[in-house]
Each structure stands twice: as structure tokens, then as C-alpha cells.
Amino acid sequence: MSPTSIAQPALYQEVAERLRQRIFAHELQPGAWVDEQALAEQYGISRTPLREALKVLASEGLVTLKPRRGCYVTELAERDLDDIFPLMALLEGRCAFEATQKASPADLKRLEALHDKLERQAAKGDINGFFEVNHDFHQALQELSGNRWLKQVIDDLRKVLKLTRRDSLRLEGRLKQSLEEHRHILAAIRERDAASAEALMHAHLLSGRAALAKMHAAALSPSPSPASGRGERIGHA
Amino acid sequence: MSPTSIAQPALYQEVAERLRQRIFAHELQPGAWVDEQALAEQYGISRTPLREALKVLASEGLVTLKPRRGCYVTELAERDLDDIFPLMALLEGRCAFEATQKASPADLKRLEALHDKLERQAAKGDINGFFEVNHDFHQALQELSGNRWLKQVIDDLRKVLKLTRRDSLRLEGRLKQSLEEHRHILAAIRERDAASAEALMHAHLLSGRAALAKMHAAALSPSPSPASGRGERIGHA
DNA sequence: CAGCATAATACTGTATCCATAATTATGAAT
DNA sequence: ATTCATAATTATGGATACAGTATTATGCTG
Numbered sequence: 001m002s003p004t005s006i007a008q009p010a011l012y013q014e015v016a017e018r019l020r021q022r023i024f025a026h027e028l029q030p031g032a033w034v035d036e037q038a039l040a041e042q043y044g045i046s047r048t049p050l051r052e053a054l055k056v057l058a059s060e061g062l063v064t065l066k067p068r069r070g071c072y073v074t075e076l077a078e079r080d081l082d083d084i085f086p087l088m089a090l091l092e093g094r095c096a097f098e099a100t101q102k103a104s105p106a107d108l109k110r111l112e113a114l115h116d117k118l119e120r121q122a123a124k125g126d127i128n129g130f131f132e133v134n135h136d137f138h139q140a141l142q143e144l145s146g147n148r149w150l151k152q153v154i155d156d157l158r159k160v161l162k163l164t165r166r167d168s169l170r171l172e173g174r175l176k177q178s179l180e181e182h183r184h185i186l187a188a189i190r191e192r193d194a195a196s197a198e199a200l201m202h203a204h205l206l207s208g209r210a211a212l213a214k215m216h217a218a219a220l221s222p223s224p225s226p227a228s229g230r231g232e233r234i235g236h237a
Numbered sequence: 238m239s240p241t242s243i244a245q246p247a248l249y250q251e252v253a254e255r256l257r258q259r260i261f262a263h264e265l266q267p268g269a270w271v272d273e274q275a276l277a278e279q280y281g282i283s284r285t286p287l288r289e290a291l292k293v294l295a296s297e298g299l300v301t302l303k304p305r306r307g308c309y310v311t312e313l314a315e316r317d318l319d320d321i322f323p324l325m326a327l328l329e330g331r332c333a334f335e336a337t338q339k340a341s342p343a344d345l346k347r348l349e350a351l352h353d354k355l356e357r358q359a360a361k362g363d364i365n366g367f368f369e370v371n372h373d374f375h376q377a378l379q380e381l382s383g384n385r386w387l388k389q390v391i392d393d394l395r396k397v398l399k400l401t402r403r404d405s406l407r408l409e410g411r412l413k414q415s416l417e418e419h420r421h422i423l424a425a426i427r428e429r430d431a432a433s434a435e436a437l438m439h440a441h442l443l444s445g446r447a448a449l450a451k452m453h454a455a456a457l458s459p460s461p462s463p464a465s466g467r468g469e470r471i472g473h474a
Numbered sequence: 475c476a477g478c479a480t481a482a483t484a485c486t487g488t489a490t491c492c493a494t495a496a497t498t499a500t501g502a503a504t
Numbered sequence: 505a506t507t508c509a510t511a512a513t514t515a516t517g518g519a520t521a522c523a524g525t526a527t528t529a530t531g532c533t534g
Contacts, residue, residue, distance in 0.1 A: 010304045010517070012292070036485075046519040048285070051487090052292050054251070059296030067247045068486060068525060083386040087331075094327055148321040153390055247487070273516075283489040288517085305495060305516060 022161045026201035034071040043177045061160045085209035096201035099144035100194035124178045127169050168211040253290035261399045267312040298397045326442035336381035337431040352423050359416045366405050401410035405448040
């Protein structure tokens with residue numbers, strides 16, 4: 001996606017990145033209308049680069065452009081999550097497989113170091129920290145896979161997933177479980193068991209989906225309204 | 238990534254689509270500079286929607302935007318093909334698996350009809366026709382998989398692959414081989430053998446990569462000109 | 475009182491214009 | 505003659521202005 005980032009990035013890229021952060025931080029909530037001229041004013045720029053940035057975000061699936069109707073932050077339905085997580089499981093599983101085969105001893109040390117950091121964040125109970133380091137670990141595996149396009153696709157999908165609230169880790173026991181899964185994945189990589197690493201990573205992702213579903217169910221059950229927050233909203237197709 | 242295509246599409250979308258076609262037709266060759274104002278003049282529009290269209294194409298990886306340097310049609314290196322084809326094999330394999338499980342009898346009939354059409358194109362020796370129907374068949378499987386995001390990712394990658402010359406089918410025996418592979422895939426689907434369908438589709442994609450590699454090798458060996466049309470240019474990272 | 479139509483307002487989409495940066499060509503100096 | 509520096513030209517990036525369309529609100533009519 002990013003053009004050869006030598007030379008200073010264009011303004012529309014900066015803007016796109018800032019908007020991404022605001023979307024990920026849920027400052028711009030899913031379904032919310034994106035007010036072009038308000039944002040342009042706020043950033044002290046004209047609408048032109050802002051509109052270009054929105055085109056990019058639309059291509060990434062983070063916002064939905066409705067011709068003559070404006071721009072809205074994409075809402076993910078449960079259906080979308082059911083589609084994306086298995087896909088991620090497939091892709092990240094493959095990453096783990098490739099990475100296991102290609103990791104040098106030095107790479108392995110880096111992975112161990114990252115995992116130790118993860119252990120520490122978990123011990124501290126720092127959920128945000130855990131989330132970040134977890135991301136770093138997965139990212140490292142993607143780079144070790146040596147397949148730029150695989151990494152690219154995963155990155156794109158992960159951005160979309162970040163549209164949902166990420167605090168499934170706050171679920172009782174989920175953080176500990178996630179950590180445990182990571183331990184097993186790392187162990188498989190350490191022992192150069194690529195097939196196991198793939199299977200464990202695959203399961204890890206599906207486990208993440210299950211946790212999210214459980215949380216959504218919990219959030220929904222207190223008020224047993226039949227047609228409540230169900231995901232009949234379309235993704236961005 | 239197309240925004241909700243209800244309502245008339247915006248101008249920048251029309252332009253993006255026309256540019257895509259020109260790129261796929263290799264009228265705009267990989268590595269070629271995209272002259273903004275020449276195109277704007279040619280289409281009788283201003284540069285603004287054209288620039289927005291280029292942002293979209295850049296997100297898709299079809300062109301590369303170099304800040305302050307202009308826009309160039311993406312060149313794929315052999316390395317990129319080595320990355321993308323295995324990835325496509327993985328994804329389309331999964332598609333075949335899911336489609337096999339979910340296809341209704343009516344769906345199966347549609348697939349059979351498509352395959353018959355493929356057989357006829359092959360019999361006629363119509364390579365372009367074969368290419369098109371082949372595309373339709375794969376597309377149909379993606380839809381049957383029922384996973385919109387899986388389909389989306391495959392579509393995106395296929396667009397990128399269309400940057401390369403597509404006449405690997407002109408290779409001696411390749412068309413016949415491709416047809417044979419399709420026969421086996423369809424047979425597996427017909428017998429509801431999802432695992433086989435997945436494996437066969439996976440092999441089908443890798444087989445396509447091998448054919449392309451063979452063609453490139455052949456194109457390179459006859460004329461040993463040192464700086465010929467080789468693709469050492471970077472993809473679009 | 476309710477529903478429909480019309481008008482006004484506001485936002486998207488496109489064009490034109492201006493400034494800045496990069497590349498190329500020309501000229502001078504070694 | 506070749507190389508480096510400077511100037512000019514050209515294209516990209518950003519801003520502002522304008523037009524068209526959709527939505528909403530208000531008023532009128534049934």
C-alpha cells in the first residue's frame with residue numbers, strides 16, 4: 001500500500017494515518033459520519049488531501065464511501081467477524097509455518113525476547129501493553145515468513161479487525177489463555193515443528209474469535225431484546 | 238473495496254475502472270509513467286478525480302505513487318510472483334473446500350455448465366475465451382464459499398496478477414493441462430470431496446505459476462540481451 | 475391533523491488556479 | 505572535452521471556488 005516511503009510522505013498519507021488512529025481508538029465510532037469540512041478545518045488543511053486520504057481508507061475497508069451521501073466509518077457485523085477470523089487463522093497459520101522453517105537462531109532469540117516481554121505484561125496485568133506486544137510478536141512472524149504479500153494481506157485484514165473493540169482480553173481468563181497459546185506456539189517454533197506451529201497459530205486465532213463472540217454474547221444477554229445489536233449492518237462490500 | 242455501488246458511481250470510480258482495463262490490457266505497461274494531465278485531457282475531465290482514482294489504484298497495488306515523482310504502473314518481479322502464487326493457492330484452495338461443502342445441487346449445475354463452456358473454448362482453441370471462462374469458474378467458487386472477505390482478498394490479488402502478461406496459456410500444452418486440472422477439481426466437487434478439491438485447486442495454482450516461470454525462462458534464453466525486459470524492478474512495497 | 479410538495483440549506487463532487495519541488499538542459503570552468 | 509552548477513521548465517501537490525444533488529424542514533392543501 002504505502003508508496004516507496006523514501007522521501008517525505010505526502011500530506012494525504014499523514015492525514016490517512018491520523019484518521020486511522022482515530023478510528024482504531026474508536027474516537028470515530030463505527031457507523032459515524034465523517035464530516036469532511038469539519039476535519040479539514042480541524043487539521044488546518046483543505047478538503048483535497050482529506051478526500052484523497054478517505055479514498056485510501058475506503059480501499060482499506062475502514063470507511064465506506066457512499067456516492068453523494070458522504071463517508072461513514074465501517075461497521076463490522078458478526079457475519080464479517082465470522083468471515084475474517086477463519087481467514088486470518090489460515091493466513092497467520094501459514095506465516096507461522098514459514099517462519100518456523102526460515103527463522104535463524106538470531107531470529108529465534110528475538111522471538112524469545114518478545115515473548116518474555118509478553119509474559120511480563122501479562123504478569124503486570126497491563127492489558128494494553130499485552131495487546132501491543134502481542135501485535136509485535138505476530139508482526140515478527142509475518143516478517144520471518146519472508147512473503148511480503150502474505151504480510152500485506154494480513155496487515156490489511158488486521159486493520160479492519162481493529163474496527164471492533166479490542167478488549168476481549170478483559171474477558172475473565174482470556175489473557176491467561178492467550179498467553180498460554182503463545183507459549184505453545186513459541187515452543188513449536190523453537191523445536192522447528194512447523195506443522196504444529198501452523199496448527200497452534202490457527203487455533204489461537206479461532207480462540208480469539210470465540211472470546212470475542214463470548215463477550216458480545218455477554219454484552220447482549222443482559223437485555224434479551226430480540227433484534228438488539230445484532231449485526232444486520234453490512235460490512236463495506 | 239468498491240463502495241456501496243448503489244446509486245450512480247462517482248467519476249473517480251469510472252476513471253479508476255477505465256485505467257484498470259488499460260493496465261490489464263497492457264496498454265499502460267508495467268513501469269510506464271502515468272501522465273496525469275495527459276490522461277485528464279484525454280478523458281475530458283480535470284485532474285482532481287483522476288488523482289483520486291490513482292490513489293485507489295495505488296491502494297490496490299496496480300500503480301506506485303512516488304511523492305513528488307509521479308505515478309508509475311507497478312512492475313512485478315519474479316520474487317513477487319513467487320510470493321503471490323502460493324498465497325493464491327492457499328486462498329483458492331480454501332475456497333474450493335468451502336464451496337464443495339456448501340454448493341447446492343443448483344450451484345453444482347451452474348458449475349457444470351461453466352465447465353462445459355470451458356471445454357468448448359478449449360476445443361475451439363480460443364485462448365482469450367478460455368481465459369475469461371476460467372476466470373468465471375474461479376469467481377463462481379469464490380461466491381459459493383460464502384466468505385465475502387476471502388473473495389475480496391482473492392479478487393485483489395488477482396488484479397495484481399493481471400499485471401503480468403497472461404498468455405502462459407499459449408505455452409505448448411498448458412491449456413490442455415489447465416483444462417485437465419479443472420476436470421479433476423470439478424470431479425472432486427461433484428463427489429463432495431472437499432479435501433481433494435482443496436488439494437487439487439492448490440496444485441492448479443502452483444501449476445499455473447510453473448507455466449509462467451517456464452515461459453519467462455523461454456523468453457529470456459533465446460535473446461541473451463543483458464538488459465532486456467527483465468523485471469528487476471521492485472513490486473510496489 | 476396528516477400528508478405531500480416545494481423550497482432552502484448543506485454537503486459532495488469537479489474544475490481551475492497557484493506554489494513548490496524535481497529534473498533536465500545549458501553554460502562555464504577546469 | 506567533461507563535469508558541475510545554476511537556471512528554467514514541467515509536473516505534482518494543495519487550496520479555493522463553483523455547481524449539482526440530496527435531505528430536511530416548512531407550509532399548504534385535503
